[in-house]
Amino acid sequence: MPSPRPRTLFEKVWDAHLVEPEAEDRPAVLYVDLHLIHEVTSPQAFTALAERGLKVRRPDKTFATLDHSTPTLPTGADGKRPYVSEEAESQVHRLEQNCRDNGIDLQGWGSAHRGIVHVMAPELGLTQPGMVVVCGDSHTATHGAFGALAFGIGTSEVGHVLATQCLLQRRPKTLRVTVDGTLAPGVGGKDLALAIIAELGIGGGTGSVVEYAGEAIRALDMEARMTVCNMSIELGARAGMIAPDEKTMAWLRGRPRAPQGEAFEKAAERWSALASDSGVTFDREIRLDAATIKPMATWGTTPDTGIAIDANVPQAQSRARDYMRFDAGQAIAGAPVDVVFIGSCTNGRISDLRAAASVMRGRKVKSGVRALIVPGSEQVRREAEAEGLHEVFLAAGAEWRLPGCSMCIAMNGDLVAPGQLAVSTSNRNFEGRQGPGARTVLASPATAAASAIAGAIADPRPYLEARRG
Amino acid sequence: MAEPFQILTSRTVVLADENIDTDQIIPARFLTTTAREGLGKLAFHDWRYDADGRDNPACVLNRIAPSAHRILVAGRNFGCGSSREHAPWALTDFGFRAVVSTGIADIFTSNALKNGLLPVVVDHATWDALAAHPGGSATIDLEACELRFGNHVAAFKVEPFARRCLLDGVDTLGWLAGRIPQIETYERRMS
Numbered sequence: 309m310p311s312p313r314p315r316t317l318f319e320k321v322w323d324a325h326l327v328e329p330e331a332e333d334r335p336a337v338l339y340v341d342l343h344l345i346h347e348v349t350s351p352q353a354f355t356a357l358a359e360r361g362l363k364v365r366r367p368d369k370t371f372a373t374l375d376h377s378t379p380t381l382p383t384g385a386d387g388k389r390p391y392v393s394e395e396a397e398s399q400v401h402r403l404e405q406n407c408r409d410n411g412i413d414l415q416g417w418g419s420a421h422r423g424i425v426h427v428m429a430p431e432l433g434l435t436q437p438g439m440v441v442v443c444g445d446s447h448t449a450t451h452g453a454f455g456a457l458a459f460g461i462g463t464s465e466v467g468h469v470l471a472t473q474c475l476l477q478r479r480p481k482t483l484r485v486t487v488d489g490t491l492a493p494g495v496g497g498k499d500l501a502l503a504i505i506a507e508l509g510i511g512g513g514t515g516s517v518v519e520y521a522g523e524a525i526r527a528l529d530m531e532a533r534m535t536v537c538n539m540s541i542e543l544g545a546r547a548g549m550i551a552p553d554e555k556t557m558a559w560l561r562g563r564p565r566a567p568q569g570e571a572f573e574k575a576a577e578r579w580s581a582l583a584s585d586s587g588v589t590f591d592r593e594i595r596l597d598a599a600t601i602k603p604m605a606t607w608g609t610t611p612d613t614g615i616a617i618d619a620n621v622p623q624a625q626s627r628a629r630d631y632m633r634f635d636a637g638q639a640i641a642g643a644p645v646d647v648v649f650i651g652s653c654t655n656g657r658i659s660d661l662r663a664a665a666s667v668m669r670g671r672k673v674k675s676g677v678r679a680l681i682v683p684g685s686e687q688v689r690r691e692a693e694a695e696g697l698h699e700v701f702l703a704a705g706a707e708w709r710l711p712g713c714s715m716c717i718a719m720n721g722d723l724v725a726p727g728q729l730a731v732s733t734s735n736r737n738f739e740g741r742q743g744p745g746a747r748t749v750l751a752s753p754a755t756a757a758a759s760a761i762a763g764a765i766a767d768p769r770p771y772l773e774a775r776r777g
Numbered sequence: 778m779a780e781p782f783q784i785l786t787s788r789t790v791v792l793a794d795e796n797i798d799t800d801q802i803i804p805a806r807f808l809t810t811t812a813r814e815g816l817g818k819l820a821f822h823d824w825r826y827d828a829d830g831r832d833n834p835a836c837v838l839n840r841i842a843p844s845a846h847r848i849l850v851a852g853r854n855f856g857c858g859s860s861r862e863h864a865p866w867a868l869t870d871f872g873f874r875a876v877v878s879t880g881i882a883d884i885f886t887s888n889a890l891k892n893g894l895l896p897v898v899v900d901h902a903t904w905d906a907l908a909a910h911p912g913g914s915a916t917i918d919l920e921a922c923e924l925r926f927g928n929h930v931a932a933f934k935v936e937p938f939a940r941r942c943l944l945d946g947v948d949t950l951g952w953l954a955g956r957i958p959q960i961e962t963y964e965r966r967m968s
Contacts, residue, residue: 327959327962328956333938334937335938337953339960339967348808348809349860349861352812355811355813360951360954362950362954376808395810396809398811399809402811444860446859460859460884462884462887464888464949468953472953472957474960510796511854511857514880541858544854544882718805718806719809723806736858739823740823743806
């Protein structure tokens with residue numbers, strides 16, 4: 309018998325989910341194992357189903373949370389949640405109602421697990437290797453860190469999945485990003501993600517599913533892997549994936565929604581076989597050397613404008629440089645900072661908060677700088693508070709908020725004022741992303757924390773070294 | 778369900794910037810709506826209006842009659858960023874029926890096709906020639922998959938299933954809902 313054709317991680321997951329393969333005149337019908345929904349991109353989909361008399365077909369494979377429109381300040385003295393608007397509140401109520409009407413599990417207010425959808429699902433063990441995971445949110449690629457095929461969809465497609473548990477999809481191309489070597493101390497997953505995006509460009513992954521591989525990827529912990537996969541969309545990629553390994557299994561073992569006991573060990577065996585076979589070919593390959601990567605910060609208004617923290621802003625005039633009000637060739641380090649935001653589906657996990665706290669411990673946020681720290685989920689908040697991280701932040705003069713997307717997308721009232729410069733651990737620095745006229749510099753939690761202390765864009769390494777010394 | 782798209786002849790509007798992201802097309806603070814209608818007034822909001830809500834006269838979108846300019850000619854990598862379908866909802870409600878660029882982001886393409894907004898990807902020479910005459914007339918023929926303007930004829934590709942749906946003015950949800958027996962068979966096989 310001839311040996312089967314070697315397949316990539318992506319192909320193995322894709323092939324296993326084909327209800328019907330694609331043909332010349334129509335895409336594949338692809339089955340979805342896990343559909344995550346939130347308040348912003350789902351209401352019109354529920355309306356579309358109701359208009360046609362369709363029902364949610366598999367509420368057992370659908371999970372909801374509240375994250376985008378939710379306030380991060382607690383209930384006021386009047387007993388009311390401080391929503392930014394009545395419309396935001398009514399959007400949240402709409403999801404609560406849609407979940408009640410359709411029997412969908414909602415991690416809502418009062419749930420011990422409510423959080424940003426891409427933080428919540430992995431920590432519950434909902435996200436598992438080999439799954440197809442979708443959500444009406446472009447950062448769904450986060451779940452690819454577990455070897456799932458996970459991608460963002462629009463609201464029409466949210467309706468498709470609610471009604472049929474399937475999507476019509478053309479098979480994407482494959483792109484392998486291999487990162488050799490070892491990241492230096494003080495350089496983390498976010499810096500690596502920004503370096504990869506700078507290398508490939510904002511549209512460099514369009515039409516492709518990326519597999520991240522190599523020694524430096526294997527060395528990342530699961531949370532840093534999620535950070536790297538999370539930003540795949542900033543390449544324009546459909547998804548990002550990392551082969552499951554012992555770290556994946558260790559992270560998932562015992563999570564409430566993961567298989568338990570014997571069933572877990574059986575699943576783990578299956579998951580271990582998902583890695584790309586030797587001898588596979590990708591449509592495209594690039595390689596990076598981890599040792600050359602330094603802490604990164606973006607100078608422009610697209611996520612591919614990351615440069616090393618000790619580098620200079622480009623000389624060439626551009627709309628982006630004008631918007632950011634950087635001078636030609638100025639050092640990016642030292643630029644004055646108004647706001648620091650630490651949180652989001654990119655960097656709102658416990659390891660991110662630990663990294664920020666390790667810089668801020670015993671230090672003070674520079675006078676005049678507003679530092680907002682927003683845990684990615686209730687579970688992250690509990691863990692951080694159990695470790696006393698919130699006390700580190702509060703003692704430094706930072707704000708410690710309730711979980712949510714907050715200032716990453718700035719639709720809940722947490723925003724950067726016009727013209728202010730924010731160093732943000734989020735994923736997008738588009739014009740006005742964090743509020744009209746806001747100027748955003750993307751960086752790691754350690755760099756953001758160092759910038760809060762310095763009152764200017766700062767290299768975190770001296771702060772971390774002082775700690776070690 | 779969108780009206781059928783077969784042939785469109787209209788004037789162009791040129792927004793030549795590259796990487797126009799969905800936060801520009803409709804800023805996130807307007808996404809608290811639970812409706813999909815009436816978003817045209819918010820399309821490119823922060824380009825069209827100043828902080829006090831006054832028209833920005835420098836923005837070309839404030840100087841045209843949308844009903845006569847239904848073809849948006851935009852720089853490379855249009856629609857990058859978030860998955861919000863509010864972006865094509867806002868563009869179609871404003872009046873656009875087609876976007877012509879040298880590259881259009883994946884999720885935006887998928888969303889646009891489901892809303893009667895045709896994404897047309899052309900080569901750089903064609904784009905340069907089209908963008909050189911803002912407000913000029915162009916014809917987009919979906920049956921022939923041709924973009925015609927002046928003495929130019931450029932072929933473009935559209936995913937065949939989405940093209941069929943656009944030509945017929947039907948959407949994919951109905952088709953997919955008709956595959957339930959196959960989906961049930963798959964579920965039995967995998968359980």
